[in-house]
Amino acid sequence: MKVVLFCGGQGMRIRDYSEQIPKPMICIGYRPILWHVMKYYAHFGHKDFILCLGYKADYIKKYFLNYDECLSNDFVLKAGGNHVQLLNRDIDDWTITFVDTGMETNIGGRLRAVRRYVENEPMFLANYSDALTDLDLSEMVRDFQCQPAAVASFLCVRPCTTFHLVNIDGDSRVVSITDVRHSNIWINGGYFILRPEIFDYMRDGEELVSEPFERLIAESRLRAFHYEQFWQCMDTFKDKQEFEDMYTRGRAPWELWKPGHGIENIQELRIQENGIALQL
Secondary structure (H helix, E strand, O other): OEEEEEEOOOOHHHHHHHOOOOHHHOEEOOEEHHHHHHHHHHHOOOOEEEEEEOOOHHHHHHHHHOOOHHHHOOEEEEHHHOEEEEOOOOOOOOEEEEEEOOOOOOHHHHHHHOHHHHOOOOOEEEEEOOEEEOOOHHHHHHHHHOOOOOOEEEEEEOOOOOOEEEEEOOOOOEEEEEEHHHOOOOEEOOOEEEOHHHHHHOOOOOOOOOHHHHHHHHOOOEEEEEEOOOEEEOOOHHHHHHHHHHHHOOOOOOOOOOOOOOHHHOOEEEEOOOOEEEEO
C-alpha cells in the first residue's frame, strides 16, 4: 500500500530545533525520525511513500537526494576509499514522491493535495511523521480489511505524558484526581488506514480528524485500533532526549527490522517515573 506522510508543519512545540530544520528531520541516532517512520512501514512491505511537504521542504528533499547509505549500514572499504561495498541497504527499493502541499496547510488540506496519487488505490496508509511504535501493523491492516464498510481507522493509544485529571464540583472542591495513564482516556496516535472514500467526507479547509471523522462517526464508518504497548511521539526536547536514550542503549522498541527484534521477542518494561512505556 502507498504511505502518505505529513511532514510539512512547523513543529512549534519543539521550536529550538525546528527553527533550524523541519521537525521530521530531527535525528534519532544517525537518521531523522522521518526515516525511522518510513523504515517501520518498509519493514511491513509498504515502500511507496508520498511526502506532504511544506515548511523547509528543501531540507527534506536534499536529505534524500544526497542520501548516504553508509551512515546506517555495514560496508567494506576498498582501493584506498575509491570503492565502497555495502553489506546491506536501506532505501534502494523505496519509491518516494515529494509533493509541496503548502506552508500553512492543515493535515486535511495536505491529504487532499495528494489525492491524485491515492484515489485509485483500494486503501492506503497515512501518518504523522513524529511518532513511533512497535505495533504489528499487519494485524491492524487485517482488522481494517475485515470491516468493508469502514472508511478510516487510526491507532488509539494511551497518553504517554504524565499529568493528572482533576474532577471538581460546582464550588471548586476537588472530587478526585487521577493519573491520566490510569484513566480510561485514549488518544489519536495516527497510523491511519484509509479508503479513497475518505475524500467524499472532506471539505475545503477542514482538518482530517475533526469534521470528516465526525461525519464518519455519524455513519458508523470509523474504527479505532486499541494498542496499549509502545507508542511515543516527539513533541518536545524532552521527548527527543528520551528517543535518543532508547536508541543509544539499544532499547529502541520501534526497530522491528533489526535481527532478533521481532514482535514475538519483545517483553514489556514500564518506567513509571517519567511515563515512558518501553518494550525490550
